[in-house]
Amino acid sequence: MAESEQQKQHSQSMPWVEKYRPLEFVDIVGNEETVKRFEVFSNEGNIPNVLLAGPPGVGKTTTILCLARKMLGNQMKNAVLELNASNERGIDVVRNKIKMFAQTKVTLPPGKQKIVILDEADSMTEGAQQALRRTMEIYSKTTRFALACNTSDKLIEAIQSRCAVVRFTKLKDEQILGKLRSICEKENVPYTNDGLEAVIFTADGDLRQAINNLQSTYDGFGTVNSENVFKVCDEPHPLFVKQMIDFCLKANLDEAYKIISHLWRLGYCAEDIITNIFRVVKGYDMPEYLKLEFIKEIGVTYMRINKGVGSLLQLSALIAKLCKKSIKSE
């Protein structure tokens, strides 16, 4: 009894990202085709070395772990070596730890191999990558490598050549929404639809961040509505920005300026505001010609802010220029 109580306590304190990390392939959200492929390999074994590339929070590590769990079953503890960027991964680790692991004997069903998981492989030093390439070949009979990285071009050609490169894409908003809903139901989180929308907006295709934001909003305020979400994530509310763009399209500089100075007085830094504007404009339905011009102007302003001039002047110059786009020039 006491034990289960403790367990309950433990599961409550666990971050939802870990608590709801899928254990089965069916629970993985998005990239269905790719995941399906891995599922087949998890039954058959004999997977080639793979390199999973994609933005953060799309399920790369989860997919590999699911594969390892399903393929190796209860031997997983012995037959999987997981190293990520927090582990030291210089040449000596590749030489010693990985080689040592590759040489150990683990009894596995035929066709199944040990797996070395190298997470965040793009942060490995070049020397370590060079040392890895031979290891990958020499032990290919007993050990397979699964590398996960954000950008595959940070890995040397030799490694890319030795792997089947598998690409993961950003998750769609509906896919994230589905996952968030199910978590909300399981955790009894009171939520509003615009709240979840806000979570999705702030996460920008990153499921891990979406779940984190959801949890921190719930922990902080108890309910998930858009206001709370933007408070927690400390981002300007896109509704303001949308209004502002509307005013710009109507060439109403006064109203647009009111909004931008309001945001400024709320204490957001210029980079946050401009990033928010860009994200809103990106998804905003407006005439094609104006959209092109708007994005260009936003880019110019971003570059200036990025160089260190994050003043209100830059932002008001931006909206002035945006307004001017839709005014007839003499």
Add this chain to the structure above:
Amino acid sequence: MESSVRSLKRKLQSFNIADFECDKTDALSEGRRADRTPEIRNDLCVNHKKVTEVGNWFRSLFNSKRRAESRVLLLTGPSGSGKTATVKVIAKEFGVKIEEFVESFDPVDDQLITEEYKEADDPLFQKESQLSQFKKFIANANCNPVNGSVERKVILIEEFPSTFRNEPIAFLETVYHYLNNIKDCVPIVFIFESESNDSFSNKFCFPKVFLEKAKVTSINFNPITTNELISVLSRVSNYSLRKEVLKSIAETSAGDIRNALNTFDFTFRSSLKTFMNGNSKKRRCIQMETDLNVSGRELCPSFFLILGKILHCKRLEILEDHTLPSHMEKFRTKKLRDNPEVIIDTLTVNPSSLDFYLHEHYLKFAVCIDQIAMVSSSMSDIDSLFGQQNWMLKSPWNRIQNYVVARSLLFYLSNSSEAKRHFVNFTKPLSPEYNCKAFELNRSMDALCFKTHSEYGMELIFPSEYHNHESILQLNNVIRNCFSEAPTIQNDFSKKGNKEVFNEKFTYSDSEDELSIEDFAL
């Protein structure tokens, strides 16, 4: 363009159940890995000329009476072009044993070395330097067995000692001394993976001076041709797949046989099952299309599809919903069929490679000078802002250049698309290569200057002639040759511009030379 995309689609849709002969699936899923490594010359998919060259080198060493001049073979080429496979096959043919250098890590644990031992200066507890490890290895390789018969063997160095990356010259000096000091030493085969985007090129690691002095036979392997890849793939798949299927795989792997086989493995072995279980033919076709999108190297079919969508804009037959102010009525266009941001976000290649492709090919889609002026000014605006630094931007900004370029192309070129429909071959853009070369040149110049200035460095490169300025000039020539071998630009527009850039570079490097030589003379 249209036609190329369509043919690609046709290719993708042509996958169906008939592509597989069911009774061969066993052969597909089992033991394929084992019979992959080529055993005989005919199995190699490398150009025959190159194989013969390697064969000649072996013959001159092991099957001829005269003492061979060249005892070092240097194989360069991109990864997966069959360098190692060729050496192994040829060596087997001549009955030559291969001894491979593997750098092992020092077994002495750091924690064992206590202060006490450190002070003791005991050689037992000193870490062996990588160079001396290498020296030991080649010395060991030269120890003949007791019976005195000369063993037929070569040393294969594929995994270079890591010191080679930092101090290539010190390493090469070791090799040079080894060749000079030991008569009839065991020949060495270097296999060096040269990649255009690597931080250091083979031109710098193996300077011409070394190649001449050490009488190195240097053979450069090219990427494997698509046709050869197809024939290998079809052999691997037991001729159970259609040629078009294999062609699309071969094309994504950019001449890398190893990657092609991996991709093949990943896409087909697993899809076999789903193929068998699937119900409708249509579903299977869709599946195949996505298959190739997720795997393969950077330039998968989906990339070209998107390229086509951007350059060859498709619009609906209705006008935009929005009304523009009356003075801008002329800018009102037909509705776009796809949202460019959404398409670009599905891309997995890095932002700059999409940019390079668009920059390279947009001219072919423009019909009049006005369009070119509009598009290129719009593109250059954004390029001047983000072009040099899009790698350091965070999401969502890292794609902003793509969005703007794509939108400019869609908007300004949209009218031409009806008029001009022709086949466009999306060749690989050349500008990244030039950029790399320019970067490398600067880098190697820096390194060279450092070498000449540091006292230690003077001893390293062939001391006897080092006090002669010519050797420095010679080395400079090597670096200069980086450029003379650059591919010629086919695009007439950019021909002149690029040449001028290079001339500038040369004058810059010349002045750098003079500086270093003057300093040296002092």
